[in-house]
Amino acid sequence: MMARHPLMLIGGAIVATVAVLAVLAPWIAPFDPNLINVKWILLPPSIEHWCGTDTLGRDVLSRMLYGARVSLAVGFVAVGIAIAIGVMLGALAGYVGGRADAVVMRATDMVLCFPTFFLILAVIAFLEPSIWNIMIVIGLTSWMGVARLVRAELMSLRHREFVLAAESLGVPSLRLVWRYLLPNAMGPILVSAVLGIAGAVLIESGLSFLGLGVQPPDASWGNILTEGKDNIQIAWWLSFYPGLAILITVLGYNLLGEGLRDALDPRLRNQR
Numbered sequence: 001m002m003a004r005h006p007l008m009l010i011g012g013a014i015v016a017t018v019a020v021l022a023v024l025a026p027w028i029a030p031f032d033p034n035l036i037n038v039k040w041i042l043l044p045p046s047i048e049h050w051c052g053t054d055t056l057g058r059d060v061l062s063r064m065l066y067g068a069r070v071s072l073a074v075g076f077v078a079v080g081i082a083i084a085i086g087v088m089l090g091a092l093a094g095y096v097g098g099r100a101d102a103v104v105m106r107a108t109d110m111v112l113c114f115p116t117f118f119l120i121l122a123v124i125a126f127l128e129p130s131i132w133n134i135m136i137v138i139g140l141t142s143w144m145g146v147a148r149l150v151r152a153e154l155m156s157l158r159h160r161e162f163v164l165a166a167e168s169l170g171v172p173s174l175r176l177v178w179r180y181l182l183p184n185a186m187g188p189i190l191v192s193a194v195l196g197i198a199g200a201v202l203i204e205s206g207l208s209f210l211g212l213g214v215q216p217p218d219a220s221w222g223n224i225l226t227e228g229k230d231n232i233q234i235a236w237w238l239s240f241y242p243g244l245a246i247l248i249t250v251l252g253y254n255l256l257g258e259g260l261r262d263a264l265d266p267r268l269r270n271q272r
Contacts, residue, residue, distance in 0.1 A: 010259075022071075121210075153185035154182075163180060195253065208220040208222025211223075
């Protein structure tokens with residue numbers, strides 16, 4: 001399938017490469033990411049330090065490899081929380097309908113009134129900065145699109161023949177939704193999840209850049225960029241390499257999501 005969809009092939013290759021580098025970081029990182037050496041302060045890229053060093057003499061490549069673990073962890077956990085909440089609320093609204101639909105949709109509209117990033121900033125300001133708080137807050141503020149998507153999918157499937165036949169046989173509602181309706185809506189949910197990981201990576205990087213995310217000495221692409229901002233004129237590599245990593249990773253997930261959408265949407269398949 002991937003061979004027929006070059007976007008998915010390219011995006012999948014990028015995502016797989018980043019994931020492998022993140023998993024193997026303890027074995028392939030050339031130095032300890034938190035190793036301070038005053039003799040190495042702000043060294044430019046070289047054979048020994050491929051991406052240079054930072055203001056404390058730490059190897060930037062090693063910190064970026066470990067930062068990839070943070071970014072991917074935040075992306076997967078946050079999106080997992082958002083998908084779980086969105087699927088439950090969307091299924092409730094789409095299958096039950098009536099007052100349940102009205103309550104869920106009004107709650108969704110109310111949360112959508114607030115810009116997501118500023119809502120996250122407001123919540124994070126009252127919590128202790130930590131990787132787990134970031135994961136939970138991003139997940140709790142990112143479910144709205146999934147809920148609306150699942151609601152629309154279930155409403156379109158609600159009166160199909162196979163659903164009516166299952167209802168006539170007395171299949172319980174919970175089993176009907178879980179076994180028959182949600183599997184038929186998994187394509188759009190999967191695409192939304194992949195694109196959501198890209199958004200979560202960007203949000204985590206932005207929070208860490210502002211000092212509200214991963215706290216030093218732990219490495220993340222965002223807090224490496226913060227050092228780059230303060231030394232942009234004398235240490236360009238502190239901004240360039242983590243910025244490039246964020247760009248490539250987000251691009252990879254977006255390409256993978258677009259490729260999956262093209263592959264899983266029957267209307268688009270028929271146009272080819």
